[in-house]
Amino acid sequence: MRKWLMSLIALASLAIGVLISSPAVHAATPNYTITTDTTFPPFEFQTDKGDYRGIDMDMLKEISKRENFTYKLKPMSFNAGVQAVQAGQVDGIVAGMSITDERKKMFDFGTPYYKSGIVMATTDKSKIKGLSDLKGKTVAAKTGSAGADYAREISKKYGFKITYFNDSNTMYNDVAIGNTVAAFEDQPVMAYAIKQGTKLKIVTDPAKGNWYGFGVKKGANTELLKKFNTGYAAIVKDGTYDKIVNRYLGKGSYNYKKNAADKVEKQTTIWSLFNENKSALFTGLVKTLELTLVGIVLAGIWGILLGILGVMPSKFARGLSTTIIYIFRGLPMLVLAFFIYIGIPNLTGQKIPAFTAGVITLILNEGAYIGAFVSGGFKSVDSGQLEAARSLGLPYGKAMRKVVMPQGIRLMIPSFINQFIITLKDTSILSAIGIIELTQTGTLIIARNLQGFRVWLMIAALYLIVITLLTWLSNWVEKRIK
Numbered sequence: 001m002r003k004w005l006m007s008l009i010a011l012a013s014l015a016i017g018v019l020i021s022s023p024a025v026h027a028a029t030p031n032y033t034i035t036t037d038t039t040f041p042p043f044e045f046q047t048d049k050g051d052y053r054g055i056d057m058d059m060l061k062e063i064s065k066r067e068n069f070t071y072k073l074k075p076m077s078f079n080a081g082v083q084a085v086q087a088g089q090v091d092g093i094v095a096g097m098s099i100t101d102e103r104k105k106m107f108d109f110g111t112p113y114y115k116s117g118i119v120m121a122t123t124d125k126s127k128i129k130g131l132s133d134l135k136g137k138t139v140a141a142k143t144g145s146a147g148a149d150y151a152r153e154i155s156k157k158y159g160f161k162i163t164y165f166n167d168s169n170t171m172y173n174d175v176a177i178g179n180t181v182a183a184f185e186d187q188p189v190m191a192y193a194i195k196q197g198t199k200l201k202i203v204t205d206p207a208k209g210n211w212y213g214f215g216v217k218k219g220a221n222t223e224l225l226k227k228f229n230t231g232y233a234a235i236v237k238d239g240t241y242d243k244i245v246n247r248y249l250g251k252g253s254y255n256y257k258k259n260a261a262d263k264v265e266k267q268t269t270i271w272s273l274f275n276e277n278k279s280a281l282f283t284g285l286v287k288t289l290e291l292t293l294v295g296i297v298l299a300g301i302w303g304i305l306l307g308i309l310g311v312m313p314s315k316f317a318r319g320l321s322t323t324i325i326y327i328f329r330g331l332p333m334l335v336l337a338f339f340i341y342i343g344i345p346n347l348t349g350q351k352i353p354a355f356t357a358g359v360i361t362l363i364l365n366e367g368a369y370i371g372a373f374v375s376g377g378f379k380s381v382d383s384g385q386l387e388a389a390r391s392l393g394l395p396y397g398k399a400m401r402k403v404v405m406p407q408g409i410r411l412m413i414p415s416f417i418n419q420f421i422i423t424l425k426d427t428s429i430l431s432a433i434g435i436i437e438l439t440q441t442g443t444l445i446i447a448r449n450l451q452g453f454r455v456w457l458m459i460a461a462l463y464l465i466v467i468t469l470l471t472w473l474s475n476w477v478e479k480r481i482k
């Protein structure tokens with residue numbers, strides 16, 4: 001038992017060490033944290049080298065140079081990004097974000113920098129020629145976007161339904177494969193995607209014309225907004241801004257999809273695709289493992305505590321344990337993650353780094369399951385054992401610690417191994433709060449090369465390999481403990 005305790009303490013210190021030394025925790029070191037969309041070319045997209053480029057990205061970089069500030073970029077879905085700004089989790093958003101009257105109530109925007117409007121796109125051979133052909137059909141829109149608002153506004157009039165997607169690529173793909181008949185998207189973005197080989201065509205004139213702006217939470221980060229505006233004025237004045245726009249939209253401009261497509265030509269096998277992206281995949285995998293290990297160790301400790309509380313003589317302790325387990329086993333993990341990452345900071349105004357929020361989510365969710373099987377394990381030790389120990393004169397606490405618990409813990413080992421594997425899989429949910437773990441890495445790679453089938457196959461295989469290795473390791477440990 002003592003040895004057990006020592007190894008548990010050692011593991012916990014390691015876990016806390018990783019948590020504290022995690023780069024995400026030091027997100028405050030650069031001056032600002034700025035969010036952007038996962039993929040919204042030509043404004044933002046990840047290149048095959050893993051860096052973020054596009055009009056917004058190049059503009060931000062130039063402005064930061066001129067205005068002497070540094071920033072850490074946190075790409076996430078547009079919708080999560082908007083919420084992250086409101087929660088104070090990030091300082092600003094540059095994501096081809098439309099300045100709308102609705103948003104002006106919650107955001108302060110910088111100088112408008114690009115004029116846009118919303119168009120509808122269908123497949124090349126579609127029979128849908130305009131809005132009036134949409135009756136009874138389903139269209140695609142991006143969650144939280146101005147395009148989605150517009151679609152909702154006119155959906156009654158034209159009698160169509162809407163399906164929502166978190167990123168533009170998945171949305172285009174849905175239309176291309178025929179699940180939905182059309183997509184509502186910003187004109188420059190749709191036109192660019194088509195020019196780069198997306199097999200859709202625009203069938204309406206731009207509607208709801210609006211400008212893009214850099215956004216901060218209303219009343220917050222005035223300094224950053226000022227710097228942005230001053231820097232923006234400077235790059236407009238010296239022609240840098242035009243150069244940036246030309247870089248992506250001018251003649252002979254950078255064709256990121258063609259670049260990727262050329263590479264994809266060469267990537268005829270999964271193996272070559274893997275080779276091309278191995279550094280991104282490796283970084284994603286490491287993040288997944290970090291989350292899993294830190295998560296399971298801390299959740300293990302929390303769960304054991306809950307389990308012990310659940311078998312204490314005190315009614316209050318048992319009630320407390322049951323309530324906590326009830327709440328956190330009942331909440332979907334995604335809701336819990338958003339509640340911690342977006343909800344709590346919204347209330348307290350205190351930032352919680354994504355990695356920390358992810359680990360807390362794992363602790364609460366996995367910990368509840370662990371608590372349940374730990375107290376179940378203790379309860380399943382034959383009650384005669386406790387009675388015998390007590391009749392030998394051992395006080396309750398000692399009888400539990402020396403007689404009941406060691407037997408109970410042995411029964412629980414398979415459940416712990418199971419929970420370990422579940423935790424690893426559950427980390428993929430944390431991609432939603434912008435942690436670039438293995439699943440999010442897959443999304444980013446697909447946004448670039450549109451190789452949906454191969455990339456997801458590869459990601460699935462990676463999860464399976466790691467899970468197999470971890471299962472072997474756990475079985476080995478199990479044998480040694482027994």
Ligand code: GLN
Binds near residue numbers: 037040095097098142
């Ligand atoms: N311009 C749109 C909006 O602000 C879409 C932005 C985006 O999807 N990144 O809602």
